[in-house]
Amino acid sequence: MRFGPYEVRRVVEWVGPIAPVSKVLPDTPASYWAENEDWLVPSHLDGESYRAAIQTWVIEGAGETILVDTGVGNDRDRPQIPVFSHLQTDFLARLDSAGIDRNAVTCVVNTHIHYDHVGWNTTLADGAWVPTFPNARYVVPARDREHFRPENADRMRAPTTEDERRRFEGSRLVYADSVAPIDEAGQLETWDDELRLAPALRLERASGHTPGSSVLWLEAGDGAVFVGDLTHSPVQVPRTDDACAFDLDRDEARRARHDVLGRAARTGATIFPAHYAGQGAMTITPQDESGFTIGAWAPLPPL
Structure with missing residues (x-):
């Protein structure tokens, strides 16, 4: 997809069912999933399981090659999520096939x-x-770096469930193998509230899922916004108040979701979530005070 001088493409690492929808999106009633199978199946709902993609959005143009999120990775010890523990995929080969030179990523x-x-x-x-x-x-x-650094573990709130306890403990492994080495190599840059990466690319904090969760606005062409985990499933478009079980502060995540989706609806920007399968991205229009309607899915091959 093109936005002014920029091209956006998707490089997929993994796609499939992850966990029961009742566990991932506990606020969404079972009846809603059943009543909306006509558009949720097969891309976003597999039986009673939440179906998702692990993917990287690549933005190229104006001398930049930018990767938005980098997936799970190979060879990782992930006891908190066994389906992705010691995962082995050909993600790097897929990057190569998409014409992405690892040495040219800026x-x-x-x-x-x-x-x-x-x-x-x-x-x-x-x-x-x-x-x-x-x-x-x-x-x-910056807020995520401070929150997840092992030496700051005593600042984390106490887990409320056994699943949270496993995830909180597992975050130390994530930091050790995927963040600390970048810091040690001198390639880590932190920011807070807002950061302009380029004249048409602006990062903005949208906290709630984690303390530093962010979105990236592409202000060229018809516009786009890369929203990370602001929304995990398209059911959260008409039902923006439905929280994800992985949101650390569900109320704050709800406010951020409604704010960012509202601005995207008003401007017609394409929304690129991290985990939507199917065609991966969409435009939306206002529905009512609590949600939005999906306008059009992106012209991308469905997963």
């Missing part, structure tokens, strides 16, 4: 620090984790 944007957004920051070489993109700056929200 910037890697991690919308937040979660295992499925920072994994390919690094690769395993001779027993050590090294930057996958040696000439890129890695842009990471």
